[in-house]
Amino acid sequence: xxxxxxxxxxLVVTIVGYMFAFFWYGPLFGKxxxxxxxxxxxxxxxxxxxxxAPVMIVGFISQLAMTTVMAYLITxxxxxxxxxxxxxxxIIWLGFIGTITLGSVLWEMKSVKLWLLNNAxxxxxxxxxxxxxxxxx
Numbered sequence: 001x002x003x004x005x006x007x008x009x010x011l012v013v014t015i016v017g018y019m020f021a022f023f024w025y026g027p028l029f030g031k032x033x034x035x036x037x038x039x040x041x042x043x044x045x046x047x048x049x050x051x052x053a054p055v056m057i058v059g060f061i062s063q064l065a066m067t068t069v070m071a072y073l074i075t076x077x078x079x080x081x082x083x084x085x086x087x088x089x090x091i092i093w094l095g096f097i098g099t100i101t102l103g104s105v106l107w108e109m110k111s112v113k114l115w116l117l118n119n120a121x122x123x124x125x126x127x128x129x130x131x132x133x134x135x136x137x
Contacts, residue, residue: 002072004075005068005071005072005075006071006133006136006137009071009132009133009136009137010064010067010068010071010133011064012136013067013071013129013132013133013136014060014063014064014067016132017063017066017067017125017128017129018059018060018063020121020124020125020128021059021063021121021125024121025121029117032117033114033117033118036111036113036114036117037114038111066129067129067133070088070089070092070126070129070130070133071133073088073092074088074130074133074134074137075137079130079134080134080135080137081134081135082131082134082135083131084130084134085127085129085130085131085132085133085134085135086127086128086130086131087130088130088134089123089125089126089127089128089129089130089131090123090126090127090130092126092130093119093122093123093126093127097119097122097123097126098119098122098123101115101118101119101122102115
């Protein structure tokens with residue numbers, strides 16, 4: 001079944017998803033995210049000095065893994081429609097991402113607003129990935 005995966009679609013959807021993260025946590029909501037995540041000024045300065053290449057590479061590999069798993073599930077479940085892909089993305093978000101990350105609010109006492117900001121991103125990303133991969137089989 002892995003041979004049935006569209007590797008071009010996986011790569012393109014990974015790149016677009018990675019770019020979406022850049023815009024979401026940059027120009028769109030970067031300031032709110034920094035404030036809600038309570039990054040102290042010294043940590044922000046420290047972060048600006050570090051070599052971001054390894055971080056970006058690992059982030060891309062993580063995005064690639066997530067996209068590949070989504071493509072595998074879409075193929076295994078024979079989902080071929082935009083809506084079907086979006087629903088699968090939303091189900092994955094609800095069953096795994098949304099519920100697991102809620103622990104940061106419950107046990108780490110993180111802000112509900114931070115959870116909402118992060119999970120709006122996750123839900124949109126998963127739905128869009130599912131829709132794109134379902135159509136591009």
